[in-house]
Amino acid sequence: xxxKLDHExxxxxxxxxNQSFNQLVKRYQERxxxxxxxxxxxxxxxxxxxxxxxxxxxxxxxxFRGDSNLFTWLYRxxxxxxxxxxxxxxxxxxxxxxxxxxxxxxxxxxAHDKVIRQEYQTSLERAIEKLPPKxxxxxxxxxxxxxxxxxxxxxxxxxxxxxxxxxxxAVKKISGMMRKELTG
Amino acid sequence: MKCSDVVIMLPEYFRGKTSxxxxxxxxxxxxxxxxxxxxxxxxxxxxxxxxxxKAWEPDxxxxxxxxxxxxxxxxxxxxxxxxxxxxxxxxxxxxxASVLIILLTSLNMPNSDNRYTDNLNLNSIPVSELSExxxxxxxxxxxxxxxxxxxxxxxxxxxxILKEIVAQDDNxxxxxxxxxxxxxxxxxxxxxxxxxxxLQK
Ligand SMILES: [Zn+2]
Numbered sequence: 266x267x268x269k270l271d272h273e274x275x276x277x278x279x280x281x282x283n284q285s286f287n288q289l290v291k292r293y294q295e296r297x298x299x300x301x302x303x304x305x306x307x308x309x310x311x312x313x314x315x316x317x318x319x320x321x322x323x324x325x326x327x328x329f330r331g332d333s334n335l336f337t338w339l340y341r342x343x344x345x346x347x348x349x350x351x352x353x354x355x356x357x358x359x360x361x362x363x364x365x366x367x368x369x370x371x372x373x374x375x376a377h378d379k380v381i382r383q384e385y386q387t388s389l390e391r392a393i394e395k396l397p398p399k400x401x402x403x404x405x406x407x408x409x410x411x412x413x414x415x416x417x418x419x420x421x422x423x424x425x426x427x428x429x430x431x432x433x434x435a436v437k438k439i440s441g442m443m444r445k446e447l448t449g
Numbered sequence: 450m451k452c453s454d455v456v457i458m459l460p461e462y463f464r465g466k467t468s469x470x471x472x473x474x475x476x477x478x479x480x481x482x483x484x485x486x487x488x489x490x491x492x493x494x495x496x497x498x499x500x501x502x503k504a505w506e507p508d509x510x511x512x513x514x515x516x517x518x519x520x521x522x523x524x525x526x527x528x529x530x531x532x533x534x535x536x537x538x539x540x541x542x543x544x545x546a547s548v549l550i551i552l553l554t555s556l557n558m559p560n561s562d563n564r565y566t567d568n569l570n571l572n573s574i575p576v577s578e579l580s581e582x583x584x585x586x587x588x589x590x591x592x593x594x595x596x597x598x599x600x601x602x603x604x605x606x607x608x609x610i611l612k613e614i615v616a617q618d619d620n621x622x623x624x625x626x627x628x629x630x631x632x633x634x635x636x637x638x639x640x641x642x643x644x645x646x647x648l649q650k
Contacts, residue, residue: 283520287516287520290515290516290519291516292510294515295512298507302504308505308507312511315515316515316518316519316522319515319519319520320519320523320526323523324526326565340554370583385505387502387504388498388502389498389502389504389506403600407460408499409462411461411466423567426588426614429614430614431609431613432457432646433453433456433457433610433614434594436456436459436460438493439495440491440492440494440495441491442496443495443498444491444495447494447498
């Protein structure tokens with residue numbers, strides 16, 4: 266079966282074809298999930314971001330210019346959404362644990378599964394947990410997606426030098442924390 | 450090659466993602482520069498460990514659940530905008546409309562975008578505590594606190610490299626924290642309502 270190009274699917278969606286929308290979701294859901302997951306560092310939060318990104322895609326498609334790259338656009342939304350989520354969560358640290366997690370517990374994953382999964386957290390995930398949001402984003406974008414520094418600077422609305430410095434700090438901290446774990 | 454150019458490329462170098470020319474330059478530099486060599490040992494260990502580790506992955510059940518969930522939310526949103534449309538046009542008198550708006554806000558309509566802030570009762574948090582987390586000082590101290598190790602020498606070497614990286618660009622590293630400036634300002638004004646509004650954006 267021949268794969269339709271993004272802009273062809275976008276045209277079809279704008280003409281009311283729901284199936285084409287689903288096709289785009291299928292095409293990008295994993296890339297978006299992993300981009301988000303490596304920044305927010307949790308499955309539940311990554312899932313939230315994924316849903317938000319596709320909702321925004323749905324609402325924004327009519328403004329989408331055929332000559333620009335759909336994934337680049339989705340990627341930017343994903344990173345910014347992930348950062349926004351982390352920023353919001355920083356404030357929620359003040360709220361008693363039970364109150365905050367009350368509604369979170371009703372997600373598809375059971376509390377038991379969650380405990381099991383956290384036990385299997387990788388040392389990278391444990392290290393990322395300790396980084397400030399922007400360093401997480403820069404590290405993940407560079408390390409896992411090989412995003413050019415210029416593009417990252419654009420996404421994060423900061424200078425290329427600042428982006429590089431953030432990346433340097435992140436690598437430094439992560440390698441330091443992993444070293445500590447290894448040597449005990 | 451400058452040290453700052455080398456250290457920033459080390460992860461890619463150890464992952465075999467650098468060009469042949471760069472790889473040559475980097476290994477040459479590592480042979481002659483002891484501080485970059487020392488740094489490279491840690492980065493290499495990190496790359497090796499990340500390669501070995503396998504992160505928890507969701508199964509096909511999850512991947513198949515995304516489309517229905519997104520479709521649900523599109524439908525919800527459509528219903529809500531229909532609802533909003535009715536409100537706007539059925540109530541002709543502005544006075545009547547304003548009464549309804551007051552009513553609606555007190556109803557606490559479900560809105561997934563607000564879920565993180567809905568629970569946030571800022572009245573229970575002293576503003577002085579909030580600002581602890583968002584002071585400019587914390588941004589600066591992050592800049593200074595480069596190394597996890599307390600060994601003073603390593604830290605100053607880092608600062609030099611970092612300065613060099615930043616110097617390659619016109620802007621200062623501090624600019625990287627300016628995204629939060631809006632919220633910072635609001636916190637300094639102790640404007641709680643505006644803080645929540647900014648977070649909900
Ligand atoms: Zn060097």
